[in-house]
Amino acid sequence: MASLFSVNVANMLLPLLTVPYVVRIIGPERLGLLNFSQAYVAYFTLLINYGFDTAAVRAIAADRHNKSLVNQIFSEVMSGKALLWVLSTVIFGGITYFVEEFRAHWWLHVCTYISCLGIVLFPIWLYQAMEDLGRVAIFNTIVKVLFTFTVFIFIREPNDYIYQNLSLSIAQVLISVAAFVVALRRFDLTYTFPSIAQLLKRFKDDSTLFFTSVVATIYAGSNTFLLGIFSTAYSVGIFSAGTRIAGITQSFVSLALSQAFFPIVARAFGQGKEAGLKVVRTIFFPVVVLMTLITIGLYIIAPLFIHLFYGDQFEEAVVVLRIVSILPITLGLNNLLGVHTMINLRMDKAFFRISALASIISLSLNALLIKQLGHIGVSYSWVITEIFVILAFYVHLRSQGIQVVKLAYLREAVAFSKERIQSFRQR
Template sequence: MDSTSSKPKALSKPVLKRFAINVASLFSVHVANMLLPLLTVPYVVRIIGPERLGLLNFSQAYVAYFTLLINYGFDMAAVRTIAANRTDKALVNRAFSEVIAGKALLWVLSTLIFMGITWFTPEFRSHIVLHTCTYITCIGIVLFPVWLYQAMEDLGRVAVFNLVVKALFTLAVFLLIRKPEDYFYQNLSVSVAQVLVSIIAITVAIRRFKLTFTWPTISQLVNRFREDSTLFFSSVMITLYAGSTVFLLGLLSNAYDVGIFSAGTRLESISRSFVTMGLNQAFFPIVASAFGASRENGLHVVRITFFPLMTCMVLVSLGLWLVAPVFITLFYGATFQGAIPVLRIVSLLPIMIGISNLLGMHTMLNLRMDKAFFRITALGSVVGLVVNAVLIQKMGYVGAAYAWVSAEAFIALSMYLYLRNQGIQVIQLAYFREAVQFTQARLATLFKRTN
């Protein structure tokens, strides 16, 4: 029997079509957050310079800790739950209500913490207007139900709304930033755009999926927080070794180094948004559904998709390394030449993070290995923080780039060794031929012309 036709229905033609649409939609959602601001880079950086660009990115790194608290572990847990039970109306409504209510409560808590730290810490109070403009985005984090659209595999409308609002944001930047002192409008525009798209997205979601919000009981909220706590602490660990690089660089070095590092990592972040964020978020509910059918069904989907996904990521990494000098010079100018080696170092990240997402997000979490996932990310965060502290002081922004890649490589290797120790081989050459045949057959079916 043909292996490409006898395999799980998780990757059938209708599923692949939805997958392709959702990849494109998620790609635009994430890239719009970065690509449209990138279009303003040649204009903005020549006005504000590397130091103020560093302040903008440091503020974003600071506020990222509060968005982490607000998100908790809700998004991934909700996708995993709803994707396997999307026809259960009561369950969907309950999950929707619990996530929105939980995020709202955490927003109140994070706002109090933000106000206290920002006001009573002189270093933060000196840029209180900038940090406040950046923090406004947290309102959008509460309302934006991208996790619901992921679980329902329906992301097209979100993409359209997001692109329209971000286009307006780009226009606002050109209109508002005229002199160096106007630099804070960059983050303010991002925040306002996030809030607007979130309001539109949640309004459409309520109407489209016929949702009913009911404030959860205390016991329901307690259960939700308890059940998602492992994923929350895992997210904290991931942020400590990945998201804290800019924050640590600002504390241990200076705003100029932060600006150079941010310029060097911007294109990599955009590229990775497709191969890891967009692709993985669209792929996660498919894998969750496959694992919901059976353990072997889910593992088979992961195994046969490893090689095409890795091929894509290797090509992206190679492309980043090659275009680094041209991109930095064209978009940032001669004052940012130090960002070229940074971009070439972090060009390895799509490969490293792609592997860790496949092994961690798609395999370990769907096999309910949440605690092992947490332990690995916790250990990786410790390694990342130590390497960052050492290399930043010795090598500045270049050391930060090396530290980030080292931490991601450690995480990927640890996940591979853990799964192998559990008798689970996700990466096997024996699946290479089947993966090629399956990919060719499915692509031919997906893009086949109909009479």
């Protein structure tokens, strides 16, 4: 956690260095087009990932010293992703060519879609299962450094905006190739093309997690896309500016909290239900405190951040940032209750049902609010849906007799935090 946090600070700051330079050249509308394209391509990223990442981490983390198991899962996941990339490319090409709204900016979407090659090649799930995420953080930092340099070099006038997504895609693919080669050598992996039966079993076993990811993306990741479809590029630009730093915070939660802790929790659950729950209960209060401090900080610095990095033309983004400043707390709680607890307890179907219901709520709220309130409406929709998910996860766990939140566990959390801080100082 500590090493990931220290490296992730660079991952937070480097993209921000380009913001004041880029947005003053391209303006809110072109910024909206860039983010809309990323939201569009995110659906294909979702298809390529399927449910492999979470399922593979869960399986390997429970028995990561089993060489045969690791090689089998590695071969199945890489083959499955490659096949899904081919399918995604066909679908992407068809939609982008035949739908006029997408064809109008087809070159921008192609530049963004190149990043999907990186999704296939980067075995982040393997590094996660092997608890080697410090290396992943370094790879991500290199991507941000390459991206930062290329942005300053290539974006000189408004019509150069397209190079932002192209630069990020190329950097991501290059580093993904390097990460793939390093993983082969570091973990002594052997690829064997799986049989059709093995692939079909892998797709079937991970299908629930895939459909869960789909519905989760609808309520958590479709806001920008829906805003671009039913509103204007300007509104997308304002919403993107207002959620940028919240998105960076979410990346920190995902990398340093979710990905770092998930294999630890999965291994604990592999030893037994109570062992796993003890770890979740122990880290619950430290995570909540940390996320609360981040939320307060985001709310306070909202006007300063928007004016400093985006300028006066993005004044409306201040309200958006203050609305979504609560998302670090909701994301942290969703990870602890949903991903760490329910997924490791094999409550995949309940997880899916809650996510599906959240998607319906999100779509309904967006349908009501986008036309009337635009980017402000999408912000409220996002926050309300996330709060519903937290409550639903908590109620379901309680109905199964599982108590994660309890003041009695605070003493263990304090002792755990002191132990980790002392360990870090000794290093």
